[in-house]
Amino acid sequence: xxxxxxxxxxxxxxxxxxxxxxxxxxxxxxxxxxxxxxxxxxxxxxxxxxxxxxxxxxxxxxxxxxxxxxxxxxxxxxxxxxxxxxxxxxxxxxxxxxxxxxxxxxxxxxxxxxxxxxxxxxxxxxxxxxxxxxxxxxxxxxxxxxxxxxxxxxxxxxxxxxxxxxxxxxxxxxxxxxxxxxxxxxxxxxxxxxxxxxxxxxxxxxxxxxxxxxxxxxxxxxxxxxxxxxxxxxxxxxxxxxxxxxxxxxxxxxxxxxxxx
Amino acid sequence: xxxxxxxxxxxxxxxxxxxxxxxxxxxxxxxxxxxxxxxxxxxxxxxxxxxxxxxxxxxxxxxxxxxxxxxxxxxxxxxxxxxxxxxxxxxxxxxxxxxxxxxxxxxxxxxxxxxxxxxxxxxxxxxxxxxxxxxxxxxxxxxxxxxxxxxxxxxxxxxxxxxxxxxxxxxxxxxxxxxxxxxxxxxxxxxxxxxxxxxxxxxxxxxxxxxxxxxxxxxxxxxxxxxxxxxxxxxxxxxxxxxxxxxxxxxxxxxxxxxxx
Numbered sequence: 001x002x003x004x005x006x007x008x009x010x011x012x013x014x015x016x017x018x019x020x021x022x023x024x025x026x027x028x029x030x031x032x033x034x035x036x037x038x039x040x041x042x043x044x045x046x047x048x049x050x051x052x053x054x055x056x057x058x059x060x061x062x063x064x065x066x067x068x069x070x071x072x073x074x075x076x077x078x079x080x081x082x083x084x085x086x087x088x089x090x091x092x093x094x095x096x097x098x099x100x101x102x103x104x105x106x107x108x109x110x111x112x113x114x115x116x117x118x119x120x121x122x123x124x125x126x127x128x129x130x131x132x133x134x135x136x137x138x139x140x141x142x143x144x145x146x147x148x149x150x151x152x153x154x155x156x157x158x159x160x161x162x163x164x165x166x167x168x169x170x171x172x173x174x175x176x177x178x179x180x181x182x183x184x185x186x187x188x189x190x191x192x193x194x195x196x197x198x199x200x201x202x203x204x205x206x207x208x209x210x211x212x213x214x215x216x217x218x219x220x221x222x223x224x225x226x227x228x229x230x231x232x233x234x235x236x237x238x239x240x241x242x243x244x245x246x247x248x249x250x251x252x253x254x255x256x257x258x259x260x261x
Numbered sequence: 262x263x264x265x266x267x268x269x270x271x272x273x274x275x276x277x278x279x280x281x282x283x284x285x286x287x288x289x290x291x292x293x294x295x296x297x298x299x300x301x302x303x304x305x306x307x308x309x310x311x312x313x314x315x316x317x318x319x320x321x322x323x324x325x326x327x328x329x330x331x332x333x334x335x336x337x338x339x340x341x342x343x344x345x346x347x348x349x350x351x352x353x354x355x356x357x358x359x360x361x362x363x364x365x366x367x368x369x370x371x372x373x374x375x376x377x378x379x380x381x382x383x384x385x386x387x388x389x390x391x392x393x394x395x396x397x398x399x400x401x402x403x404x405x406x407x408x409x410x411x412x413x414x415x416x417x418x419x420x421x422x423x424x425x426x427x428x429x430x431x432x433x434x435x436x437x438x439x440x441x442x443x444x445x446x447x448x449x450x451x452x453x454x455x456x457x458x459x460x461x462x463x464x465x466x467x468x469x470x471x472x473x474x475x476x477x478x479x480x481x482x483x484x485x486x487x488x489x490x491x492x493x494x495x496x497x498x499x500x501x502x503x504x505x506x507x508x509x510x511x512x513x514x515x516x517x518x519x520x521x522x
Binding site for chain 1: 354385
């Protein structure tokens with residue numbers, strides 16, 4: 001008989017008391033997008049027993065709000081805290097749960113999950129998303145990190161269950177938000193060039209944009225201050241620097257980029 | 262002893278087999294907004310035993326998607342079918358369920374619900390919304406109608422649990438949608454005047470809009486055809502008639518009112 005690992009208390013509790021502790025049949029999953037220098041990544045957790053990636057997710061305590069559960073689960077599994085999570089969709093295909101993943105995780109401890117255990121029921125999951133600068137999160141430092149990594153959005157593969165679909169629906173929600181709300185405040189240096197801002201939009205939208213249209217549109221939003229400084233050092237003509245106009249940026253966050261009616 | 266009503270099979274099944282038939286602890290609720298001639302209403306069901314109004318809602322069968330449950334529940338409780346429901350938010354305050362409402366409904370049949378019955382657990386609900394022309398729905402004809410009525414959005418009172426909050430969050434979602442998607446195609450006569458279109462927006466937004474700004478903005482969207490006809494009969498100068506440009510309206514539905522990047 002192969003020597004099995006000792007089951008950690010957390011996994012033991014989940015199996016034996018999950019039905020007492022948590023809401024039945026419901027979970028939360030977080031699609032955390034990270035942008036930095038023209039790369040868009042998503043935060044995934046490695047499920048080593050099945051060699052698959054998963055969104056950081058978990059369950060809702062019987063006396064906990066959905067939102068609190070999402071923040072707690074994200075912090076417990078990745079160490080990431082203090083970011084704004086936006087609820088966007090519930091996913092509930094009847095066959096979305098994959099019990100073989102749970103079985104594989106417990107088999108490591110020599111445990112076969114009983115057929116009627118609450119972990120093996122159908123779960124509906126409530127999705128949250130966020131967009132942050134991924135260099136501001138130190139995953140290595142987090143005690144909680146269960147093997148969380150930033151994976152390039154263009155290189156997703158081997159995600160468990162419907163998690164790739166959840167990522168793609170979260171991206172859709174983010175792109176819709178881009179059409180009526182400002183973005184970039186915490187993703188770009190304080191002073192940035194128009195090409196840098198355009199690159200941010202291009203990366204999130206995954207498409208090339210026309211330089212002139214983009215510039216006209218963004219300036220039209222009235223949320224930028226053009227500085228007299230230029231960015232020096234390049235081979236090309238030094239591009240002008242911009243900052244966000246804090247007051248107008250905040251106003252646009254509330255009222256939308258195209259203003260009130 | 263007072264003579265009690267005989268319990269209908271539907272209610273009996275819900276109580277005795279609900280835990281076998283439905284997903285535990287999760288429900289769907291539909292906020293159906295109806296517009297007609299400058300009135301915005303919401304479709305509510307009367308819970309006569311407690312004299313409160315409720316959104317049409319219900320449970321998700323073990324083998325049913327969330328979306329299918331929402332369409333089924335809406336039709337079962339109000340007779341309304343063939344409308345597009347948009348999922349918008351899940352509501353999960355731990356204390357949002359009100360067991361006294363279930364108790365009152367079963368007390369009518371002389372039944373006290375056992376404390377451990379599945380109906381009395383905490384429920385998280387997934388909200389859907391839609392906007393339709395309420396004159397196109399004949400509530401009186403529907404066999405399924407459990408006392409559903411269109412209630413003016415400005416006169417809501419006595420809603421059960423957190424349903425007034427769900428209505429208000431659904432209205433927020435609808436107003437956000439108004440900022441980037443066209444609206445009105447099925448809510449106005451085929452030919453309409455600019456004041457009629459403005460009234461639609463004013464009713465949904467619950468605010469007066471500036472006539473000139475509104476006209477400039479809507480014409481700017483490029484989804485209207487101005488006709489050479491005018492609306493005759495009024496005391497004032499006859500206003501021009503407009504129709505939606507079908508092709509451009511559909512394009513704006515897909516790409517947003519402000520076009521692609």
